[in-house]
Amino acid sequence: MTKSFDVAVIGAGPGGYVAAIRCAQLGLNTVCIDEWKNEQGVASLGGTCLNVGCIPSKALLESSENYARAAHKFIDHGINLEGLSMDVPVMITRKNKIVKAFTGGIAMLFKKNKVTSLHGSGTLLKQEQESGLWKIQVKNGTEIEEIQAEYVIIATGSTPRQLPFIKVDNDRILDNSGALALTEIPKRLGVIGAGVIGLEMGSVWRRLGSEVTVLEAQPNFLMAADEQIAKEAQKTFTRELGLVIQTGVKIKSIQVEEQQIVVDYADAKVDSQKLEIDKLIVAVGRSPNTAGLGADEIGLKTNERGYIEVDEYCRSNLPKVYAVGDVVRGPMLAHKASEEGVAVAEMIASAKQGHANESAKVNLDIIPWVIYTSPEIAWVGKTEQELKSAGIAYRAGQFPFMANGRARALGETSGFVKVLADADTDRILGIHMIGPYVSEMIAEAVVAMEFAASSEDVARIIHAHPSLSEVLHEAALAVDKRAIHI
Numbered sequence: 001m002t003k004s005f006d007v008a009v010i011g012a013g014p015g016g017y018v019a020a021i022r023c024a025q026l027g028l029n030t031v032c033i034d035e036w037k038n039e040q041g042v043a044s045l046g047g048t049c050l051n052v053g054c055i056p057s058k059a060l061l062e063s064s065e066n067y068a069r070a071a072h073k074f075i076d077h078g079i080n081l082e083g084l085s086m087d088v089p090v091m092i093t094r095k096n097k098i099v100k101a102f103t104g105g106i107a108m109l110f111k112k113n114k115v116t117s118l119h120g121s122g123t124l125l126k127q128e129q130e131s132g133l134w135k136i137q138v139k140n141g142t143e144i145e146e147i148q149a150e151y152v153i154i155a156t157g158s159t160p161r162q163l164p165f166i167k168v169d170n171d172r173i174l175d176n177s178g179a180l181a182l183t184e185i186p187k188r189l190g191v192i193g194a195g196v197i198g199l200e201m202g203s204v205w206r207r208l209g210s211e212v213t214v215l216e217a218q219p220n221f222l223m224a225a226d227e228q229i230a231k232e233a234q235k236t237f238t239r240e241l242g243l244v245i246q247t248g249v250k251i252k253s254i255q256v257e258e259q260q261i262v263v264d265y266a267d268a269k270v271d272s273q274k275l276e277i278d279k280l281i282v283a284v285g286r287s288p289n290t291a292g293l294g295a296d297e298i299g300l301k302t303n304e305r306g307y308i309e310v311d312e313y314c315r316s317n318l319p320k321v322y323a324v325g326d327v328v329r330g331p332m333l334a335h336k337a338s339e340e341g342v343a344v345a346e347m348i349a350s351a352k353q354g355h356a357n358e359s360a361k362v363n364l365d366i367i368p369w370v371i372y373t374s375p376e377i378a379w380v381g382k383t384e385q386e387l388k389s390a391g392i393a394y395r396a397g398q399f400p401f402m403a404n405g406r407a408r409a410l411g412e413t414s415g416f417v418k419v420l421a422d423a424d425t426d427r428i429l430g431i432h433m434i435g436p437y438v439s440e441m442i443a444e445a446v447v448a449m450e451f452a453a454s455s456e457d458v459a460r461i462i463h464a465h466p467s468l469s470e471v472l473h474e475a476a477l478a479v480d481k482r483a484i485h486i
């Protein structure tokens with residue numbers, strides 16, 4: 001007999017697995033279908049984020065940052081580490097262990113919450129006219145199973161965007177999976193794309209000793225970030241970390257030779273320049289993944305860039321079919337995917353009880369961004385350039401980590417925090433940070449903005465001393481030109 005569920009979730013990344021768990025918590029009979037296999041060919045839940053994204057990249061960033069601190073900064077504390085060395089295979093094994101623990105953890109969470117987990121590729125077949133149930137095919141190799149569900153949540157994520165003239169082999173030409181699995185430090189590493197992956201992965205291997213050159217098509221560095229933050233980041237990454245960053249480039253060809261890879265590129269000044277390297281990371285963005293879903297066959301609407309079209313409630317054009325995470329509009333971030341998963345689960349549970357749930361909606365305007373470089377970069381809300389082009393009058397307050405006692409004690413004094421507030425109402429419109437542990441500090445900024453705080457609200461809140469959070473406090477005070485310690 002065909003197994004029947006209230007909800008079928010396709011994809012077990014942070015969008016899908018969180019949606020499945022929340023559905024189950026709300027009493028819905030839920031199945032989650034996922035096709036991911038790890039390098040050993042074993043099913044591995046957690047999607048891009050847990051297998052080859054957020055978690056493994058942060059593990060390598062931590063290892064390489066520890067090495068860089070030991071190599072260059074411990075000496076300032078009087079700690080001498082002569083003969084320091086880096087064992088890359090140990091670092092990779094540690095990363096793999098973390099991934100295994102977390103992906104296995106999702107399987108345990110599914111069991112605990114009674115989510116049925118099916119391994120295989122999910123294809124949406126059709127909605128039965130009479131019952132209104134969706135038929136879904138689950139294909140695992142030669143095994144094919146059909147299940148049915150009243151609601152469907154598509155959370156099939158994204159895959160790395162490819163360049164037309166070079167094929168990723170994850171041996172010498174790497175995408176994120178290959179960049180996270182190198183077992184030797186490449187002497188010369190090229191990175192195409194100075195986006196989030198390019199900068200994080202470039203940092204890992206630069207800290208361990210690679211000569212890293214990053215080639216970026218856009219004329220300016222890190223154009224999604226606030227301009228002032230981007231300038232500070234470019235200065236620090238170039239001068240302190242030693243990344244070579246070239247913007248405004250056009251890649252003309254990539255030759256994979258026996259001994260090396262040669263990238264031929266042009267920039268605004270020179271028509272043809274050659275970059276010779278041992279490995280190349282291609283990190284030019286990600287594409288929504290609808291392969292195998294049967295989107296065209298069932299009439300699931302996608303836009304011209306391949307994203308599944310959804311409204312603000314993540315509803316697709318098909319009845320009772322929702323889509324969340326990287327496969328729909330909005331930033332490709334794990335926390336955005338998860339929050340959409342929760343919102344959709346709550347909407348479905350409400351609908352099953354016969355009422356709408358208008359509040360189950362993700363606020364795409366207040367989503368924190370973090371880039372885990374050193375110094376870290378984090379922001380929420382509008383940048384100065386966005387406010388200027390929208391003609392919104394604002395006041396800015398800024399404070400440097402250099403003037404903060406905790407940052408001095410840590411020996412991490414690069415960067416600053418900037419608060420942007422509406423010139424009339426003082427409501428905070430954006431907070432931008434570059435500096436130590438700003439990945440943690442940004443949470444306060446998100447809370448402030450979600451509660452529609454003014455810069456004065458943050459200025460009046462007591463912040464512990466000495467702590468890095470005082471930099472945000474002082475930046476809020478600086479909006480009204482009353483920062484104390486500068």
Ligand code: FAD
Nearest residue numbers: 011013014015035047048053054122157325326332333334
């Ligand atoms: P995914 O995580 O991509 O999961 C989709 C799942 O669906 C996969 O398991 C896939 O195999 C499965 N699937 C696809 N099609 C089917 C099908 N037809 N049937 C069955 N299963 C299917 N974000 C952050 O917020 N913070 C970070 O620090 C961060 N670091 C990153 C580092 C790297 C190197 C990369 C590549 C990404 C990083 N991201 C980070 C982005 C983050 O990984 C994604 O935004 C997030 O994984 C999206 O979640 P998702 O559930 O939409 O999709």
Ligand code: NAI
Nearest residue numbers: 193194195196197198216217218283284285286332370371
């Ligand atoms: P990205 O969109 O961040 O950056 C891609 C960069 O490549 C852009 O700067 C783009 O201009 C450049 N580019 C595109 N085509 C090019 C070409 N032909 N030549 C040279 N440069 C070119 O994409 P990325 O780094 O691949 O990451 C994908 C997504 O994954 C990110 O946007 C982010 O949403 C997510 N991610 C998040 C992380 C985090 O939250 N810390 C970490 C890593 C990834």
